Amino acid sequence: MKPVTPFDSASSSLYFEEAHSADVVNARMAPNADARLRQVMTILVEHLHAAVKEIEPSHEEWLAAIRFLTETGQMCTDWRQEYILLSDILGVSMLVDAINHRRPSGATPNTILGPFYVANSPEYENGANICLDGKGEPLRVAGCVRDIEGRPIANAKLEVWQTNDDGFYDVQQKGIQPDSNLRGVLTSDAEGRYWFRSVKPRHYPIPSDGPVGRLLGAIGRHPNRAAHLHFIVTAPGYDSVITHIFTPDCPYRDADAVFGVKRELIAEFNKIDDPDAAERVGFSAPFWSVSWDFTLAASTQPRRAIP
Numbered sequence: 001m002k003p004v005t006p007f008d009s010a011s012s013s014l015y016f017e018e019a020h021s022a023d024v025v026n027a028r029m030a031p032n033a034d035a036r037l038r039q040v041m042t043i044l045v046e047h048l049h050a051a052v053k054e055i056e057p058s059h060e061e062w063l064a065a066i067r068f069l070t071e072t073g074q075m076c077t078d079w080r081q082e083y084i085l086l087s088d089i090l091g092v093s094m095l096v097d098a099i100n101h102r103r104p105s106g107a108t109p110n111t112i113l114g115p116f117y118v119a120n121s122p123e124y125e126n127g128a129n130i131c132l133d134g135k136g137e138p139l140r141v142a143g144c145v146r147d148i149e150g151r152p153i154a155n156a157k158l159e160v161w162q163t164n165d166d167g168f169y170d171v172q173q174k175g176i177q178p179d180s181n182l183r184g185v186l187t188s189d190a191e192g193r194y195w196f197r198s199v200k201p202r203h204y205p206i207p208s209d210g211p212v213g214r215l216l217g218a219i220g221r222h223p224n225r226a227a228h229l230h231f232i233v234t235a236p237g238y239d240s241v242i243t244h245i246f247t248p249d250c251p252y253r254d255a256d257a258v259f260g261v262k263r264e265l266i267a268e269f270n271k272i273d274d275p276d277a278a279e280r281v282g283f284s285a286p287f288w289s290v291s292w293d294f295t296l297a298a299s300t301q302p303r304r305a306i307p
């Protein structure tokens, strides 16, 4: 009788062997398992085994890794997703986003969503001030939503959110900041224009009091995000864009903790020290002004999810 070897693919009884460990594991998958899941699991097992073979962890090191992943899960609540934070600081969130949003040139690029988006935020008229705590340097944001051909898109929905001048989102400081401070929904007018008042954003740390923060510290990385305003811009018939506007003068512009900065998303912020101009836009003192257009690409089909 032919001896059963770990590599006899015709055999259903394959024994574990270091040299062919990933193949042994992958051979156990049922042939009728979902094809996409089989592909994903095969690749994950191959890469995981290759990494373990290269690293050659001691039992203690492997247990430390298990402990880290356990703590990461235990840190998760309705308000805190430590696994997404881990994916963010490893650059995986930005990579998945890049793979899924290969837009035509000229379209506004996506960047990271982050954990502080809140659906159904207050709706504002253009010109409104979304800063409810009166802190920070006044900022006017104005621009146009257009399609790739440069035609204005009327009635586009612009959801905006940012931290206050202390570097916290409203949802991180319930009872300290006014509810919905520095977040709201605007609608572009018939010419695609939008405008609102806010404050100049500043850099702030991602939540770093958990295992992900400890990992960053252990590998000598800071937790700071480059100063930004978040936007989600949606209009029927177009791909929604989840994006940011970055300030050009932030010390973390080129070292964002979650790799969210893209050259095309760094704006020019101009300081306007003219009382008449300030009065015209509803401020009483010098203010910052940023002019920013969003360009939306026509809708594409969504891909099927892994079961």
Ligand code: BEZ
Pocket (backbone or CB within 6 Å): 085, 088, 112, 113, 114, 115, 116, 206, 207, 225, 258
């Ligand atoms: C943020 O922009 O708020 C953010 C993004 C990724 C991780 C943590 C925070």
Ligand code: FE
Pocket (backbone or CB within 6 Å): 114, 162, 163, 225, 228, 230
């Ligand atoms: Fe943010």
